[in-house]
Amino acid sequence: MFRFAGATIALLATLAVAVPAHAAFPEKPIRFVVAFPPGSSTDIVARLVGEQVSAALGQPVVVENRPGAGGNIATTAVMNAAADGYTVLIHSVAYSVNPSMFANAGYHPLNDLQPVAMAAFTxxxxxxxxxxxxxxxxxxxxxxxxxxxxxxxxxxxxxxxxxxxxxxxxxxxxxxxxxxxxxxxxxxxxxxxxxxxxxxxxxxxxxxxxxxxxxxxxxxxxxxxxxxxxxxxxxxxGYKDFEANTWVAVFAPARTPPAVLDLLNAEINKAVATRSVQERFATLALEAGPMDRAQLRGYVESEVTKWGKLVKTLNIKAE
CATH class of the missing domain: 3.40.190.10 (Periplasmic binding protein-like II)
Known part of the structure; x- marks a missing residue:
């Protein structure tokens, strides 16, 4: 009996070492990879939101600009990053347009990354x-x-x-x-x-x-x-339901844990609702566009379909 109890305790101790408890997300800085240069509307939104998210989560948010190829360089970099929530993409509506306009944009907008949050639109x-x-x-x-x-x-x-x-x-x-x-x-x-x-x-x-x-x-x-x-x-x-917005949203690698995505969605939605961000948005003619993840995915899907159809009809190609 005592040998059995001792063996059980030893096994539990081994498991405790082999499978350590994971710290709550986040436990290190979060990287916002921006698809456009410093000073662009996308960059300004990323920095405003990043400041609020950093304060809320207690970790630095590092903004990294990766412009080029209409945003495709940043997108593929984040697509191939670790799916742990520590690297996310800040992109514009071009995210939904590029796959139909480029011969090879390098990503599928609905399979390779997950929509996380809508940050702003105009x-x-x-x-x-x-x-x-x-x-x-x-x-x-x-x-x-x-x-x-x-x-x-x-x-x-x-x-x-x-x-x-x-x-x-x-x-x-x-x-x-x-x-x-x-x-x-x-x-x-x-x-x-x-x-x-x-x-x-x-x-x-x-x-x-x-x-x-x-x-x-x-x-x-x-x-x-x-x-x-x-x-x-x-x-x-007279043009019913006509809509053509410029928007800025956040995306993460496809396999990022849902709990992490939900947390980021909640914190970004809180960030764009703060008075300081709202006031800054107003000076830039931007509006907050908070959505939950399901709403955002539906919206991105509709944008991919709408612009893809038009690009094909007009035979528009990337220059």
Whole structure:
């Protein structure tokens, strides 16, 4: 009997050494791998959210910028990282577009990574130079049917291009030439009169709308934006359910434990609800978009389907 008890105690001691109790996540710094350069909207959101998450979880959040290939470099780096929650991806809506636009983006958006949390979004904005004789979207479309026009976007393959193409070519059946720019220069091209029309995200354009240097015609979210509450949505103007947002979300390697993903989702949702983050978002024409993981996965799936179909229809390829 005593030998049996002794053997049992010895076995339990061996197991205790062989299978140590795991410390609660997180027990070391978390790495936010950002798909775009420092100073981009994605980077700004990552740093704002990272600061709050760090304070809440008691561990540093290290922001690492890995730009290139439209975000694919950062995406594949995180896809191949350890699936433990310590390396996550901060990416834009391009995450849902790239697999259909690149011959080989290097990842499957729904299989290789898991959506973790929606950090922020902003509608895209349609606006014109003040010399354009159109005060409404309908007037612009009528004008474009009778004369050759062009629009600037924030870049080839972005939702600022794809949303405009969906509206102009697919829905309104109007041929308006696309002129891609870098995100920082598209608005300036319209302000200077180089291009008469623009479709960009809101942050670079809002100050020029408020100063009268450009005229806003419509936002592309389902609801009006608090940044420009007097500007109607495209959906209000006769194009039901039209939506083309620029968003920033967090993703993790596919096999990351659900409990870790749930914790990160909860903390990021709390972060974007804090007053300091909300106030900073407002200055950038960004909005918080908290979702649980199931809602976010459904949303990403719908974005992949919508933009993939349009990319195929218009035969848009990565440049």
């Amino acid at each position: 509608p895209n904005l349609l606006y014109v130079h003040p010399d354009v004789k159109a005060n409404t979207l309908a007037e612009l479309l009528t004008l474009a049917r009778g004369s050759k026009m062009a629009y600037a976007s924030s870049g080839h393959g972005t939702t600022t291009q794809l949303g405009a193409e969906l509206l102009f070519r697919e829905l309104a059946k109007v041929d308006i030439t696309h002129v891609p720019f870098q995100p920082a220069t598209a608005t300036n091209a319209v302000v200077s009169g180089q291009v008469p029309i623009a479709s960009t995200s809101m942050p670079p354009a809002v100050p020029f709308v408020k100063s009268g240097k450009v005229r806003a015609l419509a936002v592309t979210s389902l609801k009006r934006s608090p940044a420009l509450p007097d500007v109607p949505t495209v959906a209000e103007l």
